[in-house]
Amino acid sequence: MANTENAIGFFDSGVGGTSIWKEVLALLPQENTIYLADSKNAPYGNKSTNKIIDLCVKNTNFLLQKKCKLIVVACNTATTNAIDYLRANYTVPFIGIEPAIKPAALLTKTKTIGILATKGTLNSSLFEKTSKSLKNDITIIETIGKGLVELIESGKLNSKEMTNLLNTYLQPMLKNNIDSLVLGCTHYPYLIPQIRTIVGDKIKIIDSGEAVAKQTKNILTENNLLNTTTKIAKHQLYSNMNTDVLKALVNTTKLKNSNIIDQNF
Ligand code: DGL
Numbered sequence: 001m002a003n004t005e006n007a008i009g010f011f012d013s014g015v016g017g018t019s020i021w022k023e024v025l026a027l028l029p030q031e032n033t034i035y036l037a038d039s040k041n042a043p044y045g046n047k048s049t050n051k052i053i054d055l056c057v058k059n060t061n062f063l064l065q066k067k068c069k070l071i072v073v074a075c076n077t078a079t080t081n082a083i084d085y086l087r088a089n090y091t092v093p094f095i096g097i098e099p100a101i102k103p104a105a106l107l108t109k110t111k112t113i114g115i116l117a118t119k120g121t122l123n124s125s126l127f128e129k130t131s132k133s134l135k136n137d138i139t140i141i142e143t144i145g146k147g148l149v150e151l152i153e154s155g156k157l158n159s160k161e162m163t164n165l166l167n168t169y170l171q172p173m174l175k176n177n178i179d180s181l182v183l184g185c186t187h188y189p190y191l192i193p194q195i196r197t198i199v200g201d202k203i204k205i206i207d208s209g210e211a212v213a214k215q216t217k218n219i220l221t222e223n224n225l226l227n228t229t230t231k232i233a234k235h236q237l238y239s240n241m242n243t244d245v246l247k248a249l250v251n252t253t254k255l256k257n258s259n260i261i262d263q264n265f
Contacts, residue, residue, distance in 0.1 A: 002067070002069035002092075002225060003067075003069070004069070004224075004225055004226060004227045004228065004229075005032060005227055005229060005231075006032070006067045006068060006069040007031070007032040007033050007034045007066065007067070007068050007069070007234075007236075008024065008028075008031050008032070008033050008034075008068060008069065008070050008071075008072060008216065008220075009033075009034050009035075009036070009063030009064075009066065009068030009070070009071045009072070010024075010033065010034070010035045010036065010071070010072045010074045011035075011036040011037075011038060011056075011059035011060070011062075011063065011071070011072075011073065011074060011075070011078070012036075012037060012038065012074045012075040012078070012186055013038055013039070013041060013042040013043055013044040013045075013055075013075055013077065013078065013149070014037050014038065014039040014042035014043075014149065014152075014153045014187070014241075015037050015039065015152065015153060015187070015239075015245050015246050015249050015250075016074075016075070016149065016152065016185065016186040016187025016188070016190070017035070017037070017072075017074025017075055017186045018035065018037075018074075018237075018246070018249050018250050019074075019186050019187070019189040019190060019207070019209055020072060020074040020097060020186050020208075020209050020212050020213075021033065021035050021072075021074060021250075022209075022250075023209035023210055023212065023213040024072065024212070024213045024216050025233075025235075025255075026213070027213040027214065027216075027217055028213070028216065028217055028220075028226075028227075029233060030227050030228070030229065030230070030231075030233055031220075031226075031227050031233055032227065032233050032234045032235070033233070033234075033235045033236070034063060034066050034068060034235075034236045034237075034238070035074075035235070035236070035237040035238065036059050036062060036063060036238050036265075037237065037238065037239040037240070037241070037246055038055060038058075038059055038240060038265075039153055039239055039240060039241035039242070039245070039246075040240040040241050040264075041055055042149055042150070042153050042241075043077075043118065043149040043150060043153075044075065044077045044078060044081075044118070044120060045077045045117075045118025045119050045120040045121065045144075045149065045185070046118075046119060046120065047120065049081045049082075049120075049124075052077065052078060052081040052082050052120060053081065053082045053085050055078075056073070056078050056081075056082040056085070056086060057085075057086075057089075058265070059078075060086060060090060060092075062238075062265055064090070064092060068092065069092070069220075069225050070092060070093045070094075070095065070216070070219065070220060070223075070225060071086075071092055071093070071094050071095070072094075072095045072097075072212065072216060073086070073094055073095065073096045073097065074097060074186050074212075075097065075185075075186055076097055076098060076099055076117060076118070076121045076184050076185050076186060076208075077117075077118045077120040077121050077124075077185070079096035079097050079098055079126075080098060080120070080121045080124035080126040080127050081120055081121075081124050081126075083096040083126075084126075093219050093223060093225075095212060095215055095216050095219060097186060097208050097212050098126065098127070098130065098184075098208065099115055099117055099121065099127065099130075099182050099183075099184030099208070100182050100184075100206045100207065100208045100211065101113065101115060101130060101131060101134065101140060101182050101184075102130065102133075102134065103206060103211075104180040104182045104204070104206050105134045105135065105138045107179075107180055107204060107206075108138065108178075108179055108180045109179055110177045110178065110179040111137055111138055111139060112138075112139045112140075112141065112176055112177050112178045112179065113138065113139070113140055113141070113178055113179075113180045113181070113182060114140075114141045114143065114170070114173035114176075114178040114180070114181045114182065115140060115141070115142050115143070115181075115182040115184050116143050116145045116148075116169060116170075116181065116182070116183060116184060116185070116188060117142070117143075117144070117145065117182075117183075117184025117185050118144065118145065118149070118184075118185055119144045119146070121184050121185065122142050122144060122184075127184075139176075141172070141173050141176050141178060143169045143172070143173065145165075145169060145185060145188065146165075147161075147165050148162070148165060148166075148185070148187065148188065148191065149185065149187050151165070152187045152190060152191075152245075153187075153241070153245060154245070155242070155244065155245045155248065157190060157191070158194070162191070162194060163194060163198075166191065166194055166195060166198055167198060170195065170198050170199055171198075174199060174203075178203065179202070179203060179204065180203065180204045180205075180206060181195070181199060181203050181204070181205050181206065182206050182207075183195075183205065183206065183207040186207075186209075188207070189207050189209060190249065192205060232256050232257050233255075233257065234257045234258070235255055235257065235258035235259075236258070236259055236261060237250060237258070237259070237260045237261065238260075238261045238262075238263050238265065239260065239261070239262060239263075240262075240263060240264050240265050243260050243261075243262045246260055247260055
């Protein structure tokens with residue numbers, strides 16, 4: 001059985017999964033963590049399912065070598081394409097993240113919800129299954145956020161190019177009377193300030209970060225894996241690309257015991 005002081009592992013195609021990592025840290029401050037940003041291979045969203053599975057296997061093996069006790073697949077594209085494979089082939093518990101279209105369908109009054117996600121997520125069979133399970137009076141406007149992950153990964157979060165792309169993707173949704181917008185990619189919560197400027201205050205913006213943190217806590221509890229020590233938690237963040245982008249998004253100065261590691265994997 002894993003030691004409760006072993007870290008929770010996280011991986012994403014890049015820096016976006018830190019939006020999930022932050023939610024988990026907020027709920028479980030005593031947990032040690034290891035975050036893997038596979039930025040060299042971003043974006044995953046345009047890759048085939050087999051290629052995404054191969055990358056997820058590589059990331060999982062890296063985290064297991066570091067003795068992670070649970071792995072959060074902090075990427076919608078990786079979850080929707082590879083979580084079944086991972087669960088069938090490893091014994092470590094996995095937490096996945098899927099676009100929150102079910103909660104959005106319960107909240108919508110206009111019966112029209114928008115979802116912004118990668119091609120890989122929107123085309124996955126898992127996403128298709130979830131969207132088919134919604135009541136058929138709900139209309140989902142699906143839009144591929146082409147180029148958004150690339151801009152975030154290259155540090156152009158607040159660029160004119162970003163505003164232009166977001167306008168292109170969001171204006172048609174507004175014209176179709178959405179009242180809820182699901183962010184189906186873990187990079188996108190970093191775009192919320194710009195998205196708010198475009199969609200205004202009345203649209204609900206829904207992401208899955210908090211739900212994933214709660215589920216992580218539940219699964220750790222069920223498996224007797226919660227870290228109950230009072231030691232200061234240690235956080236290691238690995239990136240195989242430009243660590244400046246990771247540093248800018250993750251304000252490690254607030255964390256007492258953390259480091260960002262540049263490593264080729
Ligand atoms: N953060 C990933 C997700 O949630 C980005 C996918 C990509 O690399 O295309 O889907």
